[in-house]
């Protein structure tokens with residue numbers, strides 16, 4: 343299935359731009375030349391719509407050890423900006439897709455049907471799954487076809503997400519709506535007194551370009567002035583004066599977010615990509631690049647009922663609105679939740695014996711170690727159980743904003759890693775815990791450690807700026823038994 347014929351088919355489906363990755367990059371990541379003839383953006387007053395919490399998908403059946411789901415990918419209409427209709431690509435008709443709530447130890451089996459006109463591949467980001475269920479870039483579902491993905495959920499509680507991964511198409515597919523959250527819980531997490539139930543909410547944050555006629559147009563991030571949370575432009579969300587657990591997702595195709603509360607209030611990070619941290623960490627501002635998650639607790643009891651606080655993006659470009667969303671504190675309530683000083687026991691940091699080096703760069707082409715992705719070429723060959731230290735360097739040089747195209751977001755499938763070092767010093771403020779995606783600003787480097795397993799087979803690692811991965815900033819890793 344992972345063959346040249348599929349690559350050619352995908353290339354054709356991606357349109358002429360996909361034949362020339364640099365064109366793709368120009369459309370998605372370079373400030374030099376924008377795509378011709380963009381229509382005016384819609385007038386979008388902030389805080390015009392309530393933020394929805396994506397519905398939790400119900401299994402079509404359950405057994406003692408597994409839950410079975412069905413989803414159909416199809417086009418649908420969404421009201422992203424109040425009063426306008428946007429045609430979007432969806433999982434199951436909603437924008438973004440429904441949330442899957444899974445439990446460690448119980449398998450999730452999803453029958454996906456592609457009711458779109460483009461090939462798709464469903465990847466569970468952060469999921470430890472067999473190669474044939476990983477949604478690899480060449481392992482696509484053709485329009486009209488179906489495929490069953492099996493997720494064993496043998497890993498710890500974590501904030502995962504599912505999204506499209508069809509090569510050359512993933513950036514546009516995700517941008518047009520093919521993403522949803524997947525919240526995996528376990529007994530260790532459920533024993534903690536953290537905010538839960540209706541006080542545990544995923545926030546899928548992403549930029550967009552909604553034009554005056556409602557068209558959601560995929561283009562470079564500097565032409566995407568809209569900011570969406572759970573599919574709505576700069577929404578408001580009514581909260582009680584108590585603690586909430588918020589799962590922050592950077593679901594942008596091509597941009598970093600610098601999130602803070604407008605009043606500078608501190609919030610508490612309790613988890614990252616791969617689940618709970620050993621202990622909580624306080625922040626007033628965090629930088630997240632595409633694919634990264636941050637699990638935080640925010641205490642709205644510090645605000646009087648009847649007041650509001652805005653979450654803002656200090657990474658917004660000049661001329662863009664900084665607001666991301668507004669929390670309106672509308673009622674008081676009892677709150678027995680708390681954040682314990684000790685959250686979880688993390689697995690020991692892998693002691694790497696194999697060392698590998700990677701460079702990521704944008705110019706003159708989207709490459710890792712100077713090469714663009716070739717599904718026929720294994721870039722790394724390793725074995726189940728191999729503990730490794732990878733040094734990853736972003737060799738692009740800093741430029742003035744809009745500088746999104748010289749940032750890279752390194753993501754590996756199959757395993758979680760630990761960040762050992764950043765720029766030769768200690769790991770950065772949001773590098774703690776188990777990670778599957780790590781941010782690299784221009785000129786930065788990180789050392790990460792992981793142990794390969796628990797499955798053998800073909801996987802990929804890539805930049806999670808999706809304009810970059812679709813331009814070829816991706817490599818194949820073969821894990822031998």
Ligand SMILES: [Cu+2]
Pocket residue numbers: 702749750751805806807810811815
């Ligand atoms: Cu990149």
